Amino acid sequence: xxxxxxxxxxxxxxxxxxxxxxxxxxxxxxxxxxxxxxxxxxxxxxxxxxxxxxxxxxxxxxxxxxxxxxxxxxxxxxxxxxxxxxxxxxxxxxxxxxxxxxxxxxxxxxxxxxxxxxxxxxxxxxxxxxxxxxxxxxxxxxxxxxxxxxxxxxxxxxxxxxxxxxxxxxxxxxxxxxxxxxxxxxxxxxxxxxxxxxxxxxxxxxxxxxxxxxxxxxxxxxxxxxxxxxxxxxxxxxxxx
Numbered sequence: 001x002x003x004x005x006x007x008x009x010x011x012x013x014x015x016x017x018x019x020x021x022x023x024x025x026x027x028x029x030x031x032x033x034x035x036x037x038x039x040x041x042x043x044x045x046x047x048x049x050x051x052x053x054x055x056x057x058x059x060x061x062x063x064x065x066x067x068x069x070x071x072x073x074x075x076x077x078x079x080x081x082x083x084x085x086x087x088x089x090x091x092x093x094x095x096x097x098x099x100x101x102x103x104x105x106x107x108x109x110x111x112x113x114x115x116x117x118x119x120x121x122x123x124x125x126x127x128x129x130x131x132x133x134x135x136x137x138x139x140x141x142x143x144x145x146x147x148x149x150x151x152x153x154x155x156x157x158x159x160x161x162x163x164x165x166x167x168x169x170x171x172x173x174x175x176x177x178x179x180x181x182x183x184x185x186x187x188x189x190x191x192x193x194x195x196x197x198x199x200x201x202x203x204x205x206x207x208x209x210x211x212x213x214x215x216x217x218x219x220x221x222x223x224x225x226x227x228x229x230x231x232x233x234x235x236x237x238x239x240x241x
Contacts, residue, residue: 100229
């Protein structure tokens with residue numbers, strides 16, 4: 001019982017608790033910043049200054065929402081106007097589309113991609129695993145590096161506590177001195193070292209092998225992906241470490 005209580009206390013001290021799209025004075029002193037205040041998308045822009053990106057997003061009931069894809073020019077990923085080095089980023093999200101696909105990318109460098117809709121960077125995968133077409137056709141296996149919480153194409157996530165489709169989840173990325181952690185609903189599900197021999201080997205065996213130094217940038221943008229699924233995001237908080 002004592003061990004259980006201690007474990008719960010540790011989780012409570014590790015996982016930040018935020019009000020709806022708001023920061024307390026204490027959190028401000030700790031360096032936290034809002035990326036979304038529930039009313040506008042002013043912290044973001046499109047890749048390569050693509051203004052059409054905002055045709056694929058809306059603000060609804062205090063949430064950022066992706067719209068169903070329309071014409072080929074509308075929609076696409078949002079990236080932060082600012083670049084980040086060491087950081088902690090936490091966000092709430094829910095997926096409305098069955099079999100949906102999305103993600104949050106970090107250390108994104110625009111010069112690596114000529115696309116105005118999808119940037120190149122490390123990706124915290126967000127997926128409806130069991131209903132996704134890759135799972136249904138055997139291209140993806142349960143718990144592999146394409147599933148929810150994984151570092152897409154590189155490392156799988158473990159010990160995931162996943163809330164059902166159309167319910168809220170809380171995700172977090174912590175990156176400091178090249179040590180990176182992925183969290184889901186208060187549980188650490190993945191950790192790795194950027195630039196390590198193991199990391200380099202896995203990148204070399206991935207579809208990102210064509211990009212020299214992939215994932216090792218000192219600074220990069222945070223990217224919120226629009227992959228054609230209806231997604232909701234709120235409580236996007238970040239601090240530099």
